[in-house]
Each structure stands twice: as C-alpha cells, then as structure tokens.
Amino acid sequence: MNPFRGEGEWLKAALHTHSTVSDGTLAPDRLVQSYVEAGFDIVAITDHWRLTQPNARDDVILVPGAELGFDMIAPAYPRQSAEFLVYGLTDIPEDPGGDRSNWYFSDEDNYEVRTFPSLSEGTKWAAGQGAVTYVAHPYWNQLPPHELMAMEGYTGIEVFNGSAELECGRGDSSPWWDLLLGEGREVFGIATDDQHYPLFELGTAWTMLNVAERSPAAVLDALRTGASYFSHGPSIYDVSDQDGGMEITCSPARSIRLQTEEEFGACVTVGRAGRRMGQILETDGRGLITRAFVEGAAERRYRRVVIVDEHGNRAWSNPL
Numbered sequence: 001m002n003p004f005r006g007e008g009e010w011l012k013a014a015l016h017t018h019s020t021v022s023d024g025t026l027a028p029d030r031l032v033q034s035y036v037e038a039g040f041d042i043v044a045i046t047d048h049w050r051l052t053q054p055n056a057r058d059d060v061i062l063v064p065g066a067e068l069g070f071d072m073i074a075p076a077y078p079r080q081s082a083e084f085l086v087y088g089l090t091d092i093p094e095d096p097g098g099d100r101s102n103w104y105f106s107d108e109d110n111y112e113v114r115t116f117p118s119l120s121e122g123t124k125w126a127a128g129q130g131a132v133t134y135v136a137h138p139y140w141n142q143l144p145p146h147e148l149m150a151m152e153g154y155t156g157i158e159v160f161n162g163s164a165e166l167e168c169g170r171g172d173s174s175p176w177w178d179l180l181l182g183e184g185r186e187v188f189g190i191a192t193d194d195q196h197y198p199l200f201e202l203g204t205a206w207t208m209l210n211v212a213e214r215s216p217a218a219v220l221d222a223l224r225t226g227a228s229y230f231s232h233g234p235s236i237y238d239v240s241d242q243d244g245g246m247e248i249t250c251s252p253a254r255s256i257r258l259q260t261e262e263e264f265g266a267c268v269t270v271g272r273a274g275r276r277m278g279q280i281l282e283t284d285g286r287g288l289i290t291r292a293f294v295e296g297a298a299e300r301r302y303r304r305v306v307i308v309d310e311h312g313n314r315a316w317s318n319p320l
Helices: 028-037 119-128 145-150 162-168 174-182 216-225
Strands: 009-017 042-045 065-071 081-087 104-106 111-113 132-135 156-161 188-192 206-211 228-231 236-242 245-253 255-259 266-269 278-283 289-295 304-308 314-317
Touching: 009 028, 009 081, 009 188, 009 216, 028 042, 065 119, 081 119, 081 216, 119 132, 132 216, 145 174, 156 162, 156 174, 156 314, 188 216, 188 228, 206 216, 236 304, 236 314, 245 255, 245 278, 245 304, 255 289, 266 278, 266 289
Parallel strands: 009 042, 132 156, 156 188
Antiparallel strands: 009 206, 065 081, 081 132, 104 111, 188 206, 206 228, 228 314, 236 245, 245 289, 255 266, 255 304, 278 289, 304 314
C-alpha cells in the first residue's frame, strides 16, 4: 500500500499524550485545545490505565486511547515492564492478569502501572474490542528485540518518541523496527510527543494519517493499514515507484534515504561528502533537496523512506 498515491486527506495526529487523569499536567479538555491551537487534527489521549474521555468538539477528531503495560519475558531489573498503546478501546480491565509485583501506583505523579502477562495477551484482549495496538517506545523501555519478535498481535511500534528523545536520548526505536521488517514482519510505525509537560514536549513529533473521512473509524483504519508517515520536522509529499528505485518529493532536505534490509539501502545527500546513489531532481534556493530519485531494487524485502532536514530532524514513511 502506498498512501501517497491514495485519494484520502492528510491529517496531523497526536497519538500518545497524557492529561491530569493520569500523570499529565493539563486537564483533558485544555489538553485537546492546546493541540488544536498547535495545528493538530486528531488527538488520542493515552493516559496510563485510564480511559480519558474529553468533551466532543467539531474541530478535532478524538480517538479513545490508553497506555497499558505487559510483563517482559526476562526483565533485567525489579518492576521492569513495557507498555503498548491501544486505540479505539471501550473499557480497561480491572485485573489484566499480569505479575502483581510489577504493579504500582504513585500518589505524587498520579501514575499507575498494571500488566498483562505478555504483549501477546494484551493485544489479544485489545483485538476483542476491535482496537488497534502499537508497542510504545521499545528503546526507552529497554525491551529486547528478541522479546518483541516473539510477540504477536500488534500492528506497529512507536518508532520515535519526542519526550524520550528530549529526556534521555532514547527516543529513536528505528533499529527495532528494521529488525522486525528484516525478518519479514509487517509492522508499521508512528511518531509521538508523549506529552506530559506541554511547554517542553507538545508538538515535538507527530504522525500524518491519510484518511478517507474525518471520523474516528477512518483514523483507526489508517492506523491498521499503515496509511501514514511520521515526523519530528520534515514533510513527505509524494513517493512513487520508478525503474530501479523510488522518486521522492519532500520539504527541503539534506538527505533522502531509501532503507532496506541489511546493508542494501541507498541515499542521496547534499553538502560536504554528499553521496548520491541516485539523482537530485530539484532543490530549493539554498541547494537543499526537494525532489530526488534514490536507487533501490523492488525485490528487496522492504523499502522505507527517511527524510533528514538541515537540522538533523527526520520523517519516516512506512514500508512501501
């Protein structure tokens, strides 16, 4: 599926954010208003073990969500668990059945952790509600890739988390994503700000969804099918198959990469030591790339595009 060739509308989504119902600092309705003011079209409040329901409004699509937990197979330290994001759920289980030694509640932060026995058990429960699941920040959680590989039922992973990147430099989980894709798993990605403190985090990353209509159902469908790209800076306008590679149109970029399994990716880059495994087709007034052809054989196990702007910020396509 190539969402850049579709007929839907591109909408900007906040898919991981927290309110005062758990450990955020803005009340739900004020949080939604802040995202509207920042130019977002879709908001999913994903409070920890809480189903937060802000008041409906006409200028933004609200998707019910939550951030839930699961026990890891071989935790490296006490109370180590990992988390997943659920979209389109209708309730939250009182007792998800996990190891209670991993459960805790912080009065100071209004932060709660409960766990399912495994990620597969959690995604099975979510599927029973018709919900969509993405694994949250695997690098930040120190979730071993082999454990993620052993689990089933999730649609994708949170490839970039703005809060984790700002807090401790562990926001980029794209190596986990490439390992899954290289093993032939169909796994999509999202980017989020994981906002708790809006002054620092709100709007630091987002996901662009290509939707058939402005409705929660259409948002869930786009998440299920990977009809999206995601970013913490640049924009991707078009990606099309060409003989021997792909043609990409984007906001001004220092580098355009076509990433695949193993070492078979390629890039087109400007500037000192710029490598051109393809051809620059258009630039802006400063010489940054706005359209390029990048080499990449169609028989590769997967192909995904990465845009890198002049500041080092990136945008990622899903596998095409």
